Amino acid sequence: MSTIVKGRRIGLNGDRAVAYAVKQADVDVISAYPITPQTIIVEALAEYVNNGELNAAFIPVESEHTALSAAVGASLAGARVFTATASQGLALMYEILWIAAGLRTTIVMALGNRAFSPNINIHCSHDDAYAARDTGWIQFFAENVQEAYDLTLQAFRISEDKRVLFPSIVNLDGFILTHSLEGLYVLDDKDVKDFLPPKDPVNPIDPESPKTYGPLDLYDWYIEHKRQQAEHFNNTLPIIEEVFNEYYELAGRKYTPVKTYGMEDAEVAIVVLGSSAGSVRYVAKRLRRRGRKVGVVSLTLFRPLPVEEIIEVLSSVKVVAVMDRSYSFGSPGAPLFLDINAALSNAKERPLLFNVIYGLGGRDLTPDHILAIYDRAEDIARSGEVKERQIWVGVRG
Amino acid sequence: MSIRWKSWKELPLGMVIPEPATSLEFKTGSWRALKPVLDENKCIRCLLCWVHCPEPAIERLEGDRVRIDYNYCKGCGICANVCPVHAIEMVMEGGEE
Amino acid sequence: MNQIKTLRDIPTREQLAPGHRLCAGCGIPQIVRFVLKAVPDPKVVVNATGCLEVATTIFPYTSWKVPWIHNAFENVAATASGIEAAFKIMEKKRGRRKPRIIAFGGDGGTFDIGLQALSGALERGHDLLYICYDNEAYMNTGIQRSGATPKGASTTTSPAGRVIPGKLERKKDLISIAIAHGVKYAATLNPAYPVDMYNKIVKAASTSGPTVLHYFTPCPTGWYFDPSRSIEVARLAVQTRIWPLYEYDNGVYRITVMVKKPRPIEDYFKLQGRFRHLLKPENKWLLDEIKKEVEENWNRLLKLSGAST
């Protein structure tokens, strides 16, 4: 990522960086319930509102279910809306995730990624992000605090684009990013205003033009509605890239759905989401200095999955390790592994793949773990044989 | 509203019915087994039938006269039941006219 | 917004179109029609999942002439909260006029699954009119018991069996729940008393902050009576003191339809299949219990309203 930038450099933790972006986005309604590790976001926003720094309605709801339900109502009313949650909170919102997307709301949600219970844990897994993968929300993964800020701003712009009209989730790893402070460049308010003018809602609730939102929809038209939603959702990819480019022009930071390192000549690659991408790259850089042809692929955009780009960067590699910070019981792979596998399924050439389960509940992904994964990938490249489709790293065994 | 779209491509955006009162195209009068028949001569224009009709299929006209809209009347018989002067009689559908 | 004296004063304009698919004889449309008449434009209706929702909006048909939003079952008050908050801030920031926000929920969506969301909305003080249309069971899914099902009623999940004769638990007291949240206006409504009903809607809608109306909805399908007798059944509920009509207005309770000489409860029960088993001799104990509780409730309201017995 380039660091040529406009704006000021300040130090914030991930949660505060998101809250700062939300303030600059001049949201109308914040509807949220406290849950670790995103609580700092809503605290910061409540502070902005109560200090008169942000002219917004802060709805201090009684549950996450209501947080998202109220957000749906507010978004349909025409407001720019933000919410934030994590883990169990996302699970409690679950049914409304589908509704928010189907009703084409433009809510932006920060998800402080955290493991599902049991056992209760407040640290990072991607269980919550994965739980939302099929619901029709655009999903971004931030690798660091800068990205959490940038992606939040871009998410509003993307969700509210009249060619998009889908809600967005900005994932940031619980504690690793939410509570950790890094330096980041923040834009001037004026630049944000230019990039993100007030929401111009499509089909808002309007007594002058009464519409019926969310009617019963039986076998007569339900499938046509889903077909339409699917088409529109899949069509968002070029628009997301367009907004990424505009943001690049504004901020000097270039986002791409797929981020790569060393993939020009990599023979083995790791595919990973979130804050671990940097850790993997850190190790990969050191290995490449020693002549090992390793690469890193991280997804800034998880939904819609940038399939063509994935094929482009991975099809000529010999072995790919797909890292999942979650587990899918009884499935032949965890969600990212399944996605990558499916994306490559009809590629003319395709690598051998294996799935790495790591980091559940905040277990640290150390350089040793990453090294071991690359070692294994290279072994497989040599032998041409995947003995274990799925391995766990960093687990006492 | 043209309710007959040919494809999902033509559907209104999102899960929205963009116009009000399209149920007027759905004639629930076909549900009726018993039919209320109003004797205007007996009617005292108390409006009770109009007030209580669930559809509403009873229109309030000038001078508080009422008219039954058989396109929508499901024949529940509430109007006949609440009428204090028995100006509405329920008859078998198809039998009377 | 004016109080009315006779039925003639009720506005003629309808904002609920026919062509909906509620059962013949259903009591729900009457509250909807009245609310739409009594609450001035601009207004927005938010609707919980339930009979009213499924029967008035079946894509591509809608009976609504005002903006109408359905989100899910348990979150009508939550959705309404968001709409209210959004319009309030947008009025401030961009001058978009805030409409009145009306929420409809059935008894399941209000007493049970939606109670938490309702509690939250009332506590936060959103400016909205909440109406529970209470047909005393989950009618939309086929007559299962709810927290609003009255003691003694037979439903598909509290059937009048050989050992247990229907529901043995009391109905929750929604108005007291609302009042406990500090709402300024709450009232019970009954379709057999249309002027009383209309005027209470007007009062609720003219009160700022959240207000709660609890409407008795006769349900011929779930209560097993002839649809033509809907209003008769509703009137009997009031006249037996089973459904007292009263209001709570800024701290003052008032019984709005005084029932000096109540009709026997049996008159109400024998009209409905759901209660008929209570008239069997072996269930007299339950009938007696119900009678006692109805009387206690009436006396409680008399006391609260300062009326003499």
Place this chain on the structure above:
Amino acid sequence: MIEVRWHGRGGQGVVTSSELLAQAALKEGKYVYHAPEFGPERRGAPVRAFTRIDDEEIEQHFGIYEPDIVVVIDPTLQSETSYILQGLKKGGVLVLNAKKPHKLLVEEAKEINAEIWYVDAYSIAMEIFGRPFYNTPMLGALVKARELVKLESIFEAVKDRFAARGEEIVENNIKAIKQAYSEVKKYEY
């Protein structure tokens, strides 16, 4: 790259110190990562925080296992030697809030050839604040031991952080940092 680990107890400002160090480094154009360690700890329980400072972009997000410097804010934690010295690099730096270093700690630190710096931050805090706010003075002691950032940058960070709470708080903190800076001593084995 420099990695610092902070030790203290919940409520002592361990996280604040680590954050202030990161903010100060940031002011000098450096790259930083500051991470508090979070469990279910409440006031009084041992807690840690981590700071990474580098001239290059910091990409890695894994934990700090082999710190260059360990700062112990709480005077009573000194005896937890293995906890405090865990992973400290050979020849690393140990900065203690202590009237004098704990004997056992000295012995073990010597084994890894660690430098020990110590200051009675408790007394400084009691003298200046009248309360045991000894987290900020430890920044002064740290900067004396290793000039990771300029003292001025620390003062700037302190100003940003405490400005809203009044000038006196800012000034007292700066005073305490300065005092610790001048009073901290290197332990001679």
